[in-house]
Amino acid sequence: MLSARNHKIRQLLLGLSLGIPVAFATAASGEAAQRDTDVLLAINEGEASLGILDPRTGRELAKVVEGAITGHEVAASADGRLAYVPIYGDSSVGEPGSDGQELVVIDIASRKVVNRLDFGHGVRPHCVLLNPHDGMLYVTTEVDHTVTVIDPGTLKIVDVIPTGQSESHMLALSHDGRFGYTSNVGPGTVSVLDIKARSLVTIIPVSRTTQRISISMDDKMVFTADQTKPRLAVIDTATNSVKTWxxxxxxxxxxxxxxxxRWLLVAMQKTSQVAVIDLKTLQVVRTIDVPPAPHEILISPTDDVAYVSCSRSGKIAAIRLSDWTVRLIDGGNRVDGLAWAQSHLFS
Incomplete structure (x- = not known):
């Protein structure tokens, strides 16, 4: 395995501390090709705010206070005009604390909260995804052991899908929109959901504790990280069972x-690295050093840059996929959830 050199990160951090612009002079061609109007959305847990960033320059365009404690994840509307932020509460998954019960809607252009959905009781809403096939928002609602289906046009709850497990923290949707997969942290399982039927298909045992979830582009494999051992579970979606590690x-x-x-990128918090997995061989081929506590990874629409929220440092690492070089963007306090908004609003 190859490792990106540590001195690159140290140089970048030094530059940021001195106020040097974060963008490299030799910007990635993909970054240059991104529309000037695209924005990167970043949740700042420690500030209960949403950062709106220019991904090309790393400049913060705005910071919007959510008005509640606190969002962890974010999704953008299909037209890029709105950001949806579930208000989780003041703790982490499986820990005591408040149970959030709102979904906040932020207008990206006006940079303010314009609407709220109240779930009616504390549900710890966490992960939010927009399904492009039916136009609905899907939100994990941990306390109720469900995924809640919301019509973004009316901001009304239209259905719930049972997960059959507690701590259904994160959700992945198949690219054909047919299935959903939740990572259930404490139980160490993955729930398989039929999106059209709004029903639970099965529960897959994985480990004593698992975290996060993603799905391959061909919808054949689902990935979740074992928290008891340094390994990633590979779930075969045809059999709904763990295929390999x-x-x-x-x-x-x-x-x-x-x-x-081609690649699967995996954040590793303890070593402050991102592992690069070859999806043909299912082997780690490279590790990349990033600032402390990498959490979430977002790939740009141009497939040239991976954005990694590094919570403990308040930085977002932008990894150029052509050569694996890193530049750093200033995030907020405990930056976490990321999303991309493609719109005409910032011309």
Missing amino acids: IPLPSPGYGSTPTHDG
Whole structure:
């Protein structure tokens, strides 16, 4: 395995501390090709705010206070005009604390909260995804052991899907929109959901504790990270069972595939690295050093840059996929959930 050199990160951090612009002069061609109007959305847990960032320059365009404690994840509307932020509460999964019960809607152009959905009781809403096939929002609602289906046009709850497990923290949707998969942290399982039927298909045992979830671009494999051992579970979606394990240098966390289906990137918090897995061989081929506590990974629409929220440092690492070089973007306090908003609003 190859490792990106530590001195690159130290140089970047030094530059940021001195106020040097975060963008490299030699920007990635994909970054240059991104529309000037696209924005990167980043949740700042420690500030209960949403950061709106220019992904090309790393400049913060705005910071919107959510008005509640606190969001962890974010999704953008199909037209890029709105951001949806579930308000989870003041603790982490499986820990005592408040149970959030709202979904906050933020207008990206006006940079303010414009609507709220009240779930009616504390549900710890966490992961939010927009399903492009039916236009609905799907939100994990941990306390109720469900995924809640919301019509973004009316901001009304239209259905719930049972997960059959507690701590259904994160959700992945198949690219054909037919199935959903939740990572159930404490139980160490994955729930398989039939999205059209709004029903639970099965529960897959994985480990004593698992974290995060992603799905391959061909919908054949689902990935979740064992928290008891440094390994990644590979679930065969045809059989809904663990097919194999991928050894990791340290326990994994968030993961996501590149759009071309070639690589799977896995955040590893303990070593402050991102592992790169070849999806043909299912082996780690490279590790990349990033700032402390990488959480979530988002691939740009151009498939040229991976954005990694590094919570403990308040940085977002932008990894250029053509050569694995890293540049750093300033995030907020405990930056976590990331999303991309493609719109015409910032011209």
